[in-house]
Amino acid sequence: MTTVPADAESVTGSTVAVVRRGLAAIPEIRDGLALTIVLALLGGVGRLAVPVLIQQLIDRGLSTGHIDAGQLLRLGALAAVAVLGTALVNWAGLLRLAVASERALFGLRVRAFVHVHRLSVAYHSAETRGKLVSRVTSDVETLSQFLQWGGIAWVVNGAIMLAALAGMAYYDIWLTLVTVALTVPLLVLIRVLAGRLGAAYSAVRGRVADLLTVTSETIQGAAVVRAYGITAPSLRRTAATIHRWRDAKTRAGYLGGVLLSLADLFAVIIVVGVVAVGLAIGPSTGHSAGELVAFILLVTLFLAPIAEFTQVIDFTQNAVAGWRRVLALLDIVEDVAEPVDGRQLPAGPPAVVVENVSFGYPDAGTTLTDVSFEVPAGRQVVLVGATGSGKTTLTKLIARLADPDRGRILIGGVDVREVATESLRSRLVVVPQEPFLFDTTVEENVRYGRPSATRAEIEHAFHELGAGAFLANLPGGLDTPVGQRGESLSAGERQLVALARAHLADPACLILDEATSAVDPRIELTLVEALRRLTAGRTSVTVAHRLAAAERADEVIVLDDGRLVERGRHDELVAAGGVYAGLYHSWRRATVDGAVA
């Protein structure tokens, strides 16, 4: 794999180089390609047969002074067979191409999707999400027309042009040279315009990605947009992105149109030129009427692929622009690589050791600096610190959603980089700050924790966490739909569903990022109890925003600006009067004391 910077949006290189790499990335397209090319070439040869048959028809059937009906019928029947056969062969070739290209696109989409999932969280910033979506969807779609016809058209049209040239040369070498001389300026123009069209399509792909990013962000943030009354600026931003996309598309459309019209115009000029030269040379050429008609038909056959090429260039440049972006995505080196012969985590709750860990997001400063601490097996440690101090980032490193730049993390005595992903994911579960719920029922959302779980086991998970009453109060119980991203539930209810999901997975080690959002007191009590039961007997690292969790923890780790500044039990840290004591007192004032006052 070529290493490119993580933010490179398109691979560079000539069109031919990109097409070659692109085709290598979709091996499915090669299945039966030889037969498809043979069928397409047969279709091309069929087209050549028609001018020759017409020449024979004129010279043998019509020009001999009397009409030879039998000859006419035989030649007519042959022409009909040639036309029908050509149509059938073309249909079979196109069908094979359509099936192969859909299979190839499916394969490419899946590979791109899997690759996106293997990239570390460092790459999954909100800004890149729309761009990643556009690569897996619309960028891949640009290949469709190229694969279904455009790619093979280069081979078939090239063959038709060569065959037509050979036929023309057979009838008259000088008129053939005239045709070629008149065609050269058109080919030069096409080459220049094709380069510009390529750049125009690359711009279109970039604007499509911007558009997807802005629209998905605006739709997801609709509530914020309305709440702050910023509909107009938000609309202006979306409209500006749409305008840029429209301008880029218009330019590509304009260039494509110029290319197509030029080919049509030149086709007329070339035919007129050939006829004019033919007339100027006069009857001295000694050609029969049929031969002259066949020659003109061959000239049009020679020119038709050029007109088609202009369209094929359109497909090709569009596909190359998409390919550049999809290949750039596949080129991003998986920084969280699956280890070769990955190790299994030992049985039972593991100890977690964070050893001299430093980390920074791409294009951002250092987020964590030389952090070290350990969580003994089966103990509960709480991470505390001001907002932006690096707590969530540290939990992502423990869960190996990204790897540290320096230092290492050991789980059960094994460096997480050496643990088989499947073992890590089955033994360690992360409950993020904003748990993600899918647009389905409570039951199905919890089942993500263990896909084989029965309905009774899912219900049991709620009861074991002390959330049976919560479940009973849901309008449809386990069948309650949660809405998109779980929006039909309150923040606290979403967290309870996420905790039940984690409990069902039955991990030995838990990483919990407490939600920052306030929840109503009844749910708060259920949540605190569920958390207590969930972490009991398991090794856990909890990011605590509400310091009640810190009061109960075996140890509190305090981060400040990415550094570990204090550690110890809650009482000791409060008594020490340092950073933690400051955080704790201000939390007390804002919550417990505030509520009492």
Ligand SMILES: Nc1ncnc2c1ncn2[C@@H]1O[C@H](COP(=O)(O)OP(=O)(O)OP(=O)(O)O)[C@@H](O)[C@H]1O
């Ligand atoms: N994907 C990202 N790309 C770049 N910088 C990031 C990314 N995620 C977090 N950061 C930055 O890293 C720093 C630490 O963020 P982190 O979310 O780990 O802090 P935190 O202590 O968990 O904050 P909070 O209490 O608000 O959740 C912040 O300055 C943040 O802006």
